[in-house]
Amino acid sequence: MNFNFDKDNEEIVLRAEEFFATEMLPRHREWVETVCHDRKPPLFIKDIQEKAKGLGLWNLALPELAKDEPGTRLSNLAFAPIAEILGRLPWGSMAFNCHAPEVPNMAMLQALATPDQKEKWLNPLLNAETRSSFAMTEPDVASSDATNIRTRIEVDGDELVLNGRKWFATGGAHPECSFLIVMGVTDPEAGRTAQHSMVIVPIGTPGLTLVRELRFMGWADFVAPIGEFRLENVRVPATNLLGVRGQGFKGAQVRLGPARIHHAMRCIGMAEMVLAQMVARAHERKTFGRSIVEYDTVQKWIAEARIDIDLNRLFIQKAAWMLDNSPDKNTWRVVSQVKVSTPRMLQKVTDRAVQLFGAMGGTDDTLIHHAHTYARWFRIGDGPDEVHLRQIFKTEPVPEWTIADCPYIAPPGF
Numbered sequence: 362m363n364f365n366f367d368k369d370n371e372e373i374v375l376r377a378e379e380f381f382a383t384e385m386l387p388r389h390r391e392w393v394e395t396v397c398h399d400r401k402p403p404l405f406i407k408d409i410q411e412k413a414k415g416l417g418l419w420n421l422a423l424p425e426l427a428k429d430e431p432g433t434r435l436s437n438l439a440f441a442p443i444a445e446i447l448g449r450l451p452w453g454s455m456a457f458n459c460h461a462p463e464v465p466n467m468a469m470l471q472a473l474a475t476p477d478q479k480e481k482w483l484n485p486l487l488n489a490e491t492r493s494s495f496a497m498t499e500p501d502v503a504s505s506d507a508t509n510i511r512t513r514i515e516v517d518g519d520e521l522v523l524n525g526r527k528w529f530a531t532g533g534a535h536p537e538c539s540f541l542i543v544m545g546v547t548d549p550e551a552g553r554t555a556q557h558s559m560v561i562v563p564i565g566t567p568g569l570t571l572v573r574e575l576r577f578m579g580w581a582d583f584v585a586p587i588g589e590f591r592l593e594n595v596r597v598p599a600t601n602l603l604g605v606r607g608q609g610f611k612g613a614q615v616r617l618g619p620a621r622i623h624h625a626m627r628c629i630g631m632a633e634m635v636l637a638q639m640v641a642r643a644h645e646r647k648t649f650g651r652s653i654v655e656y657d658t659v660q661k662w663i664a665e666a667r668i669d670i671d672l673n674r675l676f677i678q679k680a681a682w683m684l685d686n687s688p689d690k691n692t693w694r695v696v697s698q699v700k701v702s703t704p705r706m707l708q709k710v711t712d713r714a715v716q717l718f719g720a721m722g723g724t725d726d727t728l729i730h731h732a733h734t735y736a737r738w739f740r741i742g743d744g745p746d747e748v749h750l751r752q753i754f755k756t757e758p759v760p761e762w763t764i765a766d767c768p769y770i771a772p773p774g775f
């Protein structure tokens with residue numbers, strides 16, 4: 362395993378760091394003020410995106426398949442430090458068109474779409490001219506077992522007719538979202554994993570209603586507002602089927618590996634930001650005649666956060682390297698390990714940050730609440746902890762030796 366970057370990759374990280382310092386961080390207050398007051402995406406995002414594109418900092422997270430597509434595709438390992446830099450700010454990943462849910466949706470379209478579908482739905486995403494959403498989860502069924510999904514997709518002549526309910530469709534409530542990728546049942550008589558298919562449903566299709574925008578633990582996702590949808594006799598052309606009929610789950614796998622690891626990379630950026638804020642605050646405030654930073658508890662929190670962040674970064678690098686180098690079943694185990702470990706780390710770091718900041722830690726006046734809620738949702742979204750833990754457990758081999766083979770002190774009659 363080799364975590365070293367070549368010269369080109371090092372240069373791109375430096376460029377991203379410079380761009381963050383000069384173009385992004387100075388505009389963060391403007392972003393906050395705009396989204397908090399009128400909820401529209403700030404216009405300067407387009408301006409920043411143009412600059413980033415001009416510098417080749419564009420679509421860096423596209424998969425290997427995308428070699429001939431626009432953008433500067435990096436390996437997962439080389440993308441890790443970039444995702445970390447962008448993850449420091451809630452909107453950071455948008456600057457380079459490397460945000461969710463667009464990246465996993467683009468990956469899926471690149472892998473599965475027909476040339477016509479690519480032209481109509483993928484190219485505008487590659488150029489950040491539109492937004493999209495992936496609608497699998499349903500309020501009426503336990504969606505961590507995706508085979509429960511029951512939205513019905515029926516064929517009627519050369520049309521598909523959809524009926525059902527969807528929620529937690531990230532980005533679906535964004536004013537610029539132009540289509541959903543909907544998972545539903547096309548073949549109810551087939552085996553459990555061969556019943557579902559994916560269909561592209563344009564926003565504005567009659568029968569498709571955005572019921573509400575959801576908040577998660579009071580947290581509004583300003584970057585990709587979360588939608589709940591009702592689908593009542595929604596008709597789309599049969600050519601909107603994405604991928605092979607009955608192979609919806611297989612198709613959706615394309616988005617899951619990179620999506621999970623990219624979220625984990627962003628978590629590292631958030632944790633670094635929160636840790637820096639903890640250190641600054643601890644130096645700034647005094648209680649009972651001493652600076653807060655002088656208390657052992659606070660020093661321990663800071664030191665442990667540093668250990669936890671660095672360990673998780675290494676773990677992500679390992680998973681990224683494995684994804685880049687002939688992924689096998691061990692790779693998916695390590696991706697699951699990262700998926701469980703990183704948000705837990707971020708949750709622990711941010712919980713201590715809330716404590717250290719006192720009342721302010723629970724407000725939106727810092728990035729702590731955002732990072733804390735991100736950690737919390739990531740322990741549920743893209744597969745809850747328990748589902749991944751079950752997978753990890755299944756890969757743990759039962760040893761061939763017995764416990765009696767390994768005493769420390771030889772028992773009588775040994």
Ligand SMILES: Cc1cc2nc3c(=O)[nH]c(=O)nc-3n(C[C@H](O)[C@H](O)[C@H](O)COP(=O)(O)OP(=O)(O)OC[C@H]3O[C@@H](n4cnc5c(N)ncnc54)[C@H](O)[C@@H]3O)c2cc1C
Nearest residue numbers: 495496497498503504505529530531577738742743745747
């Ligand atoms: C902020 C946010 C954004 C999201 N974005 C999207 C999106 O863009 N598109 C989309 O389709 N979905 C999205 N989701 C939904 C997410 O993927 C689902 O919430 C998740 O799959 C869990 O499904 P569920 O909520 O129905 O929980 P359930 O399936 O009801 O599961 C509830 C709990 O049961 C337990 N459990 C389940 N299975 C097992 C098991 N095998 N062993 C032990 N315990 C188990 C777990 O503790 C789990 O948390 C998002 C969710 C959040 C919070």
